[in-house]
Amino acid sequence: QTDLSSPMLIPELLRSRTFAETLLDKTFYIEKFNKKLSLLSILNEGEEVSEQEKRSFITTILPDINDMIQFSSSGTFSYVSVIATEPQFAKEFADVVIEKLGILNSYFKSRSLNEKTNFIEGRINLVDKELKNSEKKYKLFLEQNRQVISPALQLEEERLLRDVDIQKAIYLTLKQQFELAQIEKIERSSIIKILDRPQYPLYPYNIKLMISVLMSGIIG
Numbered sequence: 157q158t159d160l161s162s163p164m165l166i167p168e169l170l171r172s173r174t175f176a177e178t179l180l181d182k183t184f185y186i187e188k189f190n191k192k193l194s195l196l197s198i199l200n201e202g203e204e205v206s207e208q209e210k211r212s213f214i215t216t217i218l219p220d221i222n223d224m225i226q227f228s229s230s231g232t233f234s235y236v237s238v239i240a241t242e243p244q245f246a247k248e249f250a251d252v253v254i255e256k257l258g259i260l261n262s263y264f265k266s267r268s269l270n271e272k273t274n275f276i277e278g279r280i281n282l283v284d285k286e287l288k289n290s291e292k293k294y295k296l297f298l299e300q301n302r303q304v305i306s307p308a309l310q311l312e313e314e315r316l317l318r319d320v321d322i323q324k325a326i327y328l329t330l331k332q333q334f335e336l337a338q339i340e341k342i343e344r345s346s347i348i349k350i351l352d353r354p355q356y357p358l359y360p361y362n363i364k365l366m367i368s369v370l371m372s373g374i375i376g
Contacts, residue, residue: 166234167227169260176221177214178256184245225253243357250354258348269341276334283330287323294320
């Protein structure tokens with residue numbers, strides 16, 4: 157199964173509804189409205205959204221949130237940027253995006269480790285029973301054949317002993333994997349590491365476009 161905590165899936169995670177819903181209740185100061193508003197209200201032109209309308213409204217604004225968050229990668233590094241109408245809002249929203257991305261990544265990693273340890277633990281219990289059964293058969297064979305002389309008995313002894321060795325090797329491997337998973341589970345930290353925190357933009361990236369539109373409007 158796909159590991160949702162994999163760095164390869166960060167672009168899909170950023171565009172998911174699950175991720176968007178973690179952002180909607182965060183508040184930001186907006187100069188346009190001269191107050192702090194939730195992202196949900198900001199995307200609704202400063203108006204509150206009722207609980208009844210919330211589910212359908214999220215579906216409507218999901219493309220807007222996706223357009224605001226930009227993701228790119230170069231070599232082993234990934235870059236997340238935010239496009240917004242105000243520089244302070246853009247910087248603070250980028251901080252929140254990175255914070256929530258780390259939390260969600262940590263959650264998926266923890267869930268994946270839980271599934272892994274539960275699977276290994278189930279296999280350990282099953283293999284333990286099979287190992288004890290193999291040991292019991294080998295012990296019974298030795299008790300019934302004090303002297304193994306005939307080729308047939310020697311082959312039977314080798315087969316029984318081989319079964320014990322195989323089950324023992326599987327059991328030890330599973331125990332080792334279980335301990336490693338437990339250690340990783342205790343650490344349970346996000347695999348996302350931040351090199352550079354978001355910074356305030358020095359100037360609007362689309363200022364030429366804004367001037368062009370303004371001039372077109374004046375000429376028109």
